[in-house]
Amino acid sequence: MSSTSQKHKEFVAEPMGEKSVMALAGIGEVLGKRLEEKGFDKAYVVLGQFLVLKKDEELFRDWLKDTCGANVKQQGDCYGCLREWCDSFL
Amino acid sequence: MPVFIEDPTEFSKEQLRAALISHNVELPPGESRKEVYVDLYLKHVRNKNSADFSSDDEDLAQNDTEEEEQEEEADMVDLGALTDDQLKKQLLRYGVKAGPIVGSTRALYERKLQRLMAHPLQSRVNGTRHAAKYSDSEVDEGEDEEEEEDDEEEDDDEEESGSEQLGPESAYRTGTSATCSTVGKYNKSGEFFYPQCFIPKLRQEKKQQRQLESSRSSSHSFSVTQMVEEIESRLSPRSKPAETERRFSQTPVASRVQWDLQGLNGSTVTNTTLYLTPEYLPHQKQAEPATDILMELFPDTATTPTGITATKRRSIKGAAGRPVKFKYTETPLSPASLERREIQQHLLPLWVQIIVFLLVAVLLCFIYILMEDGLENPFSAVLDSLSEQPIPDQLTLITSSQDVSTSETVAA
Numbered sequence: 001m002s003s004t005s006q007k008h009k010e011f012v013a014e015p016m017g018e019k020s021v022m023a024l025a026g027i028g029e030v031l032g033k034r035l036e037e038k039g040f041d042k043a044y045v046v047l048g049q050f051l052v053l054k055k056d057e058e059l060f061r062d063w064l065k066d067t068c069g070a071n072v073k074q075q076g077d078c079y080g081c082l083r084e085w086c087d088s089f090l
Numbered sequence: 091m092p093v094f095i096e097d098p099t100e101f102s103k104e105q106l107r108a109a110l111i112s113h114n115v116e117l118p119p120g121e122s123r124k125e126v127y128v129d130l131y132l133k134h135v136r137n138k139n140s141a142d143f144s145s146d147d148e149d150l151a152q153n154d155t156e157e158e159e160q161e162e163e164a165d166m167v168d169l170g171a172l173t174d175d176q177l178k179k180q181l182l183r184y185g186v187k188a189g190p191i192v193g194s195t196r197a198l199y200e201r202k203l204q205r206l207m208a209h210p211l212q213s214r215v216n217g218t219r220h221a222a223k224y225s226d227s228e229v230d231e232g233e234d235e236e237e238e239e240d241d242e243e244e245d246d247d248e249e250e251s252g253s254e255q256l257g258p259e260s261a262y263r264t265g266t267s268a269t270c271s272t273v274g275k276y277n278k279s280g281e282f283f284y285p286q287c288f289i290p291k292l293r294q295e296k297k298q299q300r301q302l303e304s305s306r307s308s309s310h311s312f313s314v315t316q317m318v319e320e321i322e323s324r325l326s327p328r329s330k331p332a333e334t335e336r337r338f339s340q341t342p343v344a345s346r347v348q349w350d351l352q353g354l355n356g357s358t359v360t361n362t363t364l365y366l367t368p369e370y371l372p373h374q375k376q377a378e379p380a381t382d383i384l385m386e387l388f389p390d391t392a393t394t395p396t397g398i399t400a401t402k403r404r405s406i407k408g409a410a411g412r413p414v415k416f417k418y419t420e421t422p423l424s425p426a427s428l429e430r431r432e433i434q435q436h437l438l439p440l441w442v443q444i445i446v447f448l449l450v451a452v453l454l455c456f457i458y459i460l461m462e463d464g465l466e467n468p469f470s471a472v473l474d475s476l477s478e479q480p481i482p483d484q485l486t487l488i489t490s491s492q493d494v495s496t497s498e499t500v501a502a
Binding site: 049052056059065 | 194198202
């Protein structure tokens with residue numbers, strides 16, 4: 001089993017509600033700020049984008065890179081976090 | 091549009107690199123000094139910001155990126171001219187089922203189409219690898235490479251399981267694993283071990299080597315699987331058509347195996363599995379030289395036509411005139427003995443209970459004695475007076491009762 005961060009575990013443990021986008025795994029202050037400036041101020045908005053991309057990993061990673069400049073690790077963390085959240089709650 | 095008002099020199103090197111990547115600018119090679127990053131940042135980021143206002147792309151100095159961008163732009167124009175539907179159809183031609191092409195997704199799908207057009211032969215798996223390669227801003231390149239490999243392996247596994255060619259195999263596997271799970275439950279090696287009754291062809295060919303290697307490297311507790319697999323390897327090259335027979339006769343065999351496992355009492359688990367599983371091989375394959383192996387493994391076994399034998403279980407004490415060979419631990423089930431046991435369990439605390447009771451009784455007596463006046467009958471004075479003078483003199487009664495009451499109040 002690949003290791004998941006504490007942030008990942010916390011996010012996946014409960015419905016995201018009104019959590020900020022910085023609650024997503026892989027998204028820190030810098031990336032979170034960039035996303036907010038683009039209009040993705042809540043985690044559910046990023047979730048919306050994830051779902052519109054049909055939970056496709058490649059497309060979501062590309063989108064994340066374009067939008068906030070996330071590196072591969074951050075992309076992977078965010079993707080994994082959202083995917084697991086969807087598995088549990090969607 | 092994000093406007094970074096801060097001075098780029100205040101950025102850390104990593105931030106500069108990330109910013110450069112997000113603007114699709116090639117990074118300087120190796121470990122360059124921060125000033126180099128700052129210069130690049132100033133050139134490209136500022137220029138890009140200005141380019142948004144004026145379509146002046148000449149300041150983008152890097153030649154390689156410029157050429158690439160020109161090529162990309164040419165393609166992008168073509169793709170940009172497509173309507174959403176046309177774009178979707180183009181993607182479908184490459185086997186990509188695109189989701190809704192909305193404002194936020196359009197750019198991504200255009201890029202994907204362009205990638206597919208540029209590399210038409212490569213599949214989606216390779217596409218992810220290329221995507222990983224394109225983003226070369228790794229803070230910790232070693233870690234990321236490992237993670238990429240892990241992701242790719244996971245993608246590969248997902249691809250394999252998801253692709254249609256192997257679809258029936260995976261469904262097959264899940265279906266049969268349920269039936270074989272009960273039989274294979276004694277085996278600790280997990281999903282890779284199938285009892286002799288059933289071996290899917292593909293799995294065997296693919297994973298046999300891995301099984302053998304892994305089983306050999308594992309501890310001695312898995313020697314059962316090792317031996318079974320050795321038998322497997324010896325048997326499999328001999329007769330492949332017989333495997334289909336085995337597969338079809340899997341369910342009755344599985345039930346029989348289960349029945350025998352239940353019937354055999356006192357025998358160890360490993361012995362039963364070892365004992366039973368090779369037994370069925372000669373049974374199913376009529377002309378089977380595997381009996382040689384069986385004889386090698388178990389020279390003492392009695393060969394029966396059905397292959398079913400039972401070991402003797404422990405005889406019931408005193409039943410049917412049999413002598414009591416084994417001394418069983420005394421477990422009397424009669425209610426009298428059970429009650430006695432319960433009482434005996436209370437013996438120790440019973441003593442304590444008696445002592446406590448005695449103490450309390452002594453205490454009460456002590457209190458009674460200590461009381462000066464004793465527990466006087468409040469009517470004793472009246473009774474006395476009644477007995478002495480049957481026709482009471484009212485005054486004397488009253489006075490005597492008053493005296494008694496005053497003496498009592500004084501005493502209290």
